[in-house]
Amino acid sequence: MSRQDQLQVIFLGGVGEIGKNMSLLECGDDILVIDCGIGFPENDMLGVDVVIPDYTYLVENRDRIRGMVFTHGHEDHVGGFPFFLRAIGEPDFPVFAAPLTRGIIEAKLSEWEGLPTADFQEVQAGDTVEIGCFTVEFIHVNHSIPAACGLGIRTPLGSVVHSGDFKIDHTPVDGKPLDVERFVAYGDGETLLLIMDSTNAEKPGYVASERGVGDRMQALFAEAEGRVIVATFASNIHRMQQVFDISSRLGRKVCVDGRSMLRNIQVASRLGYLNIPPDVRIDLDDVTAYEPRQVTVLTTGSQGEPMSVLVRMSEGEHKHLKTQPGDTVVLSANPIPGNEALIWRTVNNLCRQGARVIYSAIDNVHVSGHANREEMKLMVSMVR
Numbered sequence: 001m002s003r004q005d006q007l008q009v010i011f012l013g014g015v016g017e018i019g020k021n022m023s024l025l026e027c028g029d030d031i032l033v034i035d036c037g038i039g040f041p042e043n044d045m046l047g048v049d050v051v052i053p054d055y056t057y058l059v060e061n062r063d064r065i066r067g068m069v070f071t072h073g074h075e076d077h078v079g080g081f082p083f084f085l086r087a088i089g090e091p092d093f094p095v096f097a098a099p100l101t102r103g104i105i106e107a108k109l110s111e112w113e114g115l116p117t118a119d120f121q122e123v124q125a126g127d128t129v130e131i132g133c134f135t136v137e138f139i140h141v142n143h144s145i146p147a148a149c150g151l152g153i154r155t156p157l158g159s160v161v162h163s164g165d166f167k168i169d170h171t172p173v174d175g176k177p178l179d180v181e182r183f184v185a186y187g188d189g190e191t192l193l194l195i196m197d198s199t200n201a202e203k204p205g206y207v208a209s210e211r212g213v214g215d216r217m218q219a220l221f222a223e224a225e226g227r228v229i230v231a232t233f234a235s236n237i238h239r240m241q242q243v244f245d246i247s248s249r250l251g252r253k254v255c256v257d258g259r260s261m262l263r264n265i266q267v268a269s270r271l272g273y274l275n276i277p278p279d280v281r282i283d284l285d286d287v288t289a290y291e292p293r294q295v296t297v298l299t300t301g302s303q304g305e306p307m308s309v310l311v312r313m314s315e316g317e318h319k320h321l322k323t324q325p326g327d328t329v330v331l332s333a334n335p336i337p338g339n340e341a342l343i344w345r346t347v348n349n350l351c352r353q354g355a356r357v358i359y360s361a362i363d364n365v366h367v368s369g370h371a372n373r374e375e376m377k378l379m380v381s382m383v384r
Contacts, residue, residue: 006027009195010026021037021076024058025153027133031066034069037077037078066093070098077165081109085116094119094120098122098147103267134153142167144236144238145237159186159190161186162195163196165369166178166375169210172238183382187382188384210367218249229330231330232333232366234263234264234300236333237268253286255298257309259300302331302333309321323354326354329356330358331358331360334360
């Protein structure tokens with residue numbers, strides 16, 4: 001069989017792994033690259049900061065790459081792009097990404113020096129682009145970051161559907177549910193392959209709606225007698241939107257700290273994905289000017305990262321913010337496997353200092369962005 005008659009998918013990061021998401025779709029002489037993520041080291045990888053795919057195959061076949069597409073802006077899907085550019089040199093192919101995804105990538109690239117310039121082309125869900133022999137349609141999905149897309153990819157030999165990271169949320173914060181119609185359309189056609197995985201593949205049922213977290217947060221904020229400190233993923237724009245909205249309704253001011261969170265809030269606000277109510281946000285230096293019950297702190301550190309804001313607060317090493325009795329600390333994230341020891345150490349330190357600590361194992365303060373088993377079944381049924 002000649003290469004012109006072949007269609008193959010290569011997972012450079014290994015589908016199903018936590019991080020390092022990077023897939024190649026090859027048809028004839030054309031290569032389409034999907035995502036470019038990083039992974040995070042296991043406990044026995046001493047001295048390792050991040051894990052990246054092996055780009056050797058792409059470097060050796062760079063003249064066959066017709067384009068790269070990004071499904072969304074999470075680190076495990078975009079974090080490897082600076083390393084990829086450094087390996088491959090000046091790319092002579094376009095890079096397609098939604099505005100928020102592009103903004104996150106470009107903010108990341110700005111922290112590097114001497115990298116080649118990528119030819120970014122912005123797309124929205126519903127757009128279709130021609131990339132070599134591939135016709136790629138971007139399909140809106142729900143996830144824990146806005147502007148997430150699945151992909152419908154038509155090739156001369158048939159279609160491939162790439163779900164991207166998704167869940168099925170019927171009441172999403174942004175009011176845009178997953179585009180069932182487009183996935184069903186591929187099910188009605190000659191779809192050869194569905195590429196899909198989820199970290200929740202073994203969990204029964206459905207993932208709860210993001211709005212449920214907002215309802216519970218509202219109650220916790222209302223009953224808190226002191227400061228409310230919310231630690232969540234820096235990319236969870238919908239969660240941050242709810243924190244700003246609830247704080248505004250209850251007369252609280254919001255202080256934000258954490259480098260990655262500040263960067264993402266700036267990008268998301270500029271592009272219209274995050275709308276901060278007027279006069280609700282304050283600077284770190286202004287926190288002490290308000291009574292504790294008037295303050296919300298939005299920050300990083302939900303995974304117990306040693307240099308994160310919440311960890312430094314729990315250890316009394318933050319310059320401006322100290323944990324104090326009466327604080328309500330909300331860990332609005334599930335533990336990433338391998339981080340449990342760091343997280344519980346942080347929880348213990350917070351409790352020792354008199355804080356009330358709420359986390360997902362004991363209260364409804366987080367929902368996943370990844371499909372449970374029944375949602376994966378629905379995706380299979382739609383695409384058939």
